[in-house]
Amino acid sequence: MMSSQQNDRITRVGKGTPAGQLLRNYWQPVALVEELPVQRPIRAVRLMGQDFVVFKDEQGRYGMLDRDCPHRGADLAAGRLEAGGLRCAFHGWLFDVDGHCLSTPAEPVGSTLCKKVRQSAYPVVERSGILFAYIGGGEPPAFPNFDCFAAPSEYTFAFKGLFECNWLQALEVGIDPAHASFLHRFFEDEDVSESYGKQFRGASADSDMPITKVLREFESPEILVSPADYGLRLIARRPLNDTQTHVRVTNVVFPQAFVIPMSAEMTITQWHVPVDDENCYWYAIFTSFGAPTDKVQMRAQRLELYELPDYTSRKNKRNHYGFDADEQQTQTYTGMGFDINVHDQWAVESQGAIQDRTREHLGTTDKGIIAYRRLLVDAIEKTQAGEKTLMMIDAQQAAHLTGPASIDGIGPADGWDDYWRSSDVKRREAAPWPAPKA
Structure with missing residues (x-):
């Protein structure tokens, strides 16, 4: 049983909080590249209760600054891109991607005020269609050589969506292998040839058995959890x-991502990023080991649910997630449609803005969640003590962190462990791009 103080310690992420201090030591997704259009590549961002503005300057450099202008506090997200930086619309003060003040137009000739002003600036890098920013102190960790970062851009696709709840409960649904047999249960199997871009709708690898049939008819998996250099490996058998x-082999990448199978040829790497204590975005990179991703189709599929500009779900708690009683009786277990993102959103948002873990009773199938929470608590304690934590890696270590293997398939009852490992090797060797050996 967890106390309310312990729950606050692992969920709240504002500046100065223990979990917030930990997460600030890692690169965080802050925007999709597509959110910075050519016409005006400026985007307001809220991350862990802090407000920023992300932009791309005239030279093509990405930057992220505190959102309030250091002159009189006006909103830099309403500014203009010109003269080598982002200019505040209030008095014309100009800042570059490094936070240097380039101009204070209303000051007298010869004024040195500009040289004395510096806006807080944060490193930003683009990886596979996502902009990552670092708001911690010191040097940021290196990016691991994971498939989602190693694959050429034509073999990846990035998207995001908003959940109106705390980041931790949103993450925990993705590291819970048991829920899929109920939350994502469909009473009829569809044509798996029509499953492209849809999770839990295709056939398991090395078979013609729809994953919907597996989840529906075999609802009690054996769950195995083992430590990994990047976090945890979870196997549901x-x-x-x-x-x-x-x-089914899935992975937890510390501190707040997981890697799971999408289909026989595609994986999903997904982060749950706190907007504040009561909202979070999921960011996902879909990585294909087969054909290039059909970005147009995958984006169109997701825009059926998610509404721009904030990537909010059209099915949400204000319309009961589209619940239909007749559908619940005949088609889906939840009655909330066939998009599993809606199912996940209902599950985690229904727990409250911040789940009250003092009232939960964990079972055997929650061993992955228990193992992750132990990693999280340990890392928070190490951060408070000024010690290095898991995945605080340098470039040399990052080069050797590959994969991680993520498989959904049907293999022999004896030798299943060898089966998924060999399936991963086979898929990598057949990939049209040089997929790193996991």
Whole structure:
């Protein structure tokens, strides 16, 4: 049982909080590249309760500054891109991507005020369609050589969505292998050839069995959790008969990402990023080991649910997530449609803005969540003590962090562990791009 003080310690992320201090030591997704259009590449961003503005200057450099102008506090997100930086619309003060003040137009000739002013600036890098920023102190960690970062851009696709709840409960739904048999249960199987871009709708690898059938008919997986250099590896095993077993391998990448199978040829790497204590964005990179991703189709599929400019769900708590009682009786377990993002959103938002973990009773299937929370608490304690934490890696270490393997397939009941490992190797060797060996 967890106390309310312990729950606050691992969920609240404002400046100066223990969990917030930890998460600030890592690169955080702050925007999709597509959110900075050519016409006006400026975007207001809220991250862990702080307000920033992200922009791309005339030279093509990305920058992120505190959102309030250091002159009189006006909103820099309403500014103009010109003269080598971002100019405040209030008095014309101009700042470059490094926070240097380039101009204070209303000051007298010869004024040195500009040289004395510096806006807080933060490093920004683009990786696979996502802009990552670092708002911690000291040097940021290196990016691991994971598939989502190693793949050429034509083999990846990035998207995001808003959940109106705390980041931790949103993350925990993705590291819970047992929920899929109920939350994502469909009463009828669809044509798997029509499943491109849809999670839990295709066939498991090395079979023609729809994953919907596996989840529906084999609802009690054996869950195995093991430590990994990057966090945790989770395996959910569902024996189908005396000779076959379904194996699903997923991963927790510390501090707040997971890597899961999307289909036989595609994986999802997903981060849950706090906007503040009561809202978060999920950011995902879809990585294909087969054909280039059909970005147009995948984006169109997701825009059926998510509404721009803030990537908010059209199905939400204000319209009961589109619940339909007839559908719940005949088509889906939740009655909330066929998009599993809606199911996940209902599950985590229904727990409250910040889940009250003092009232929960964990079971055997929650072993992945328990293991992750132990990693999180340990890392918070180390951060408070000024010690290095998991995935605070340098370039040399990053080069050797590859994969991680993420498989959904049906293999032999005996030797299933060898099966998923060999399936991963086989997929990498057949990839049209040089997929790093996991």
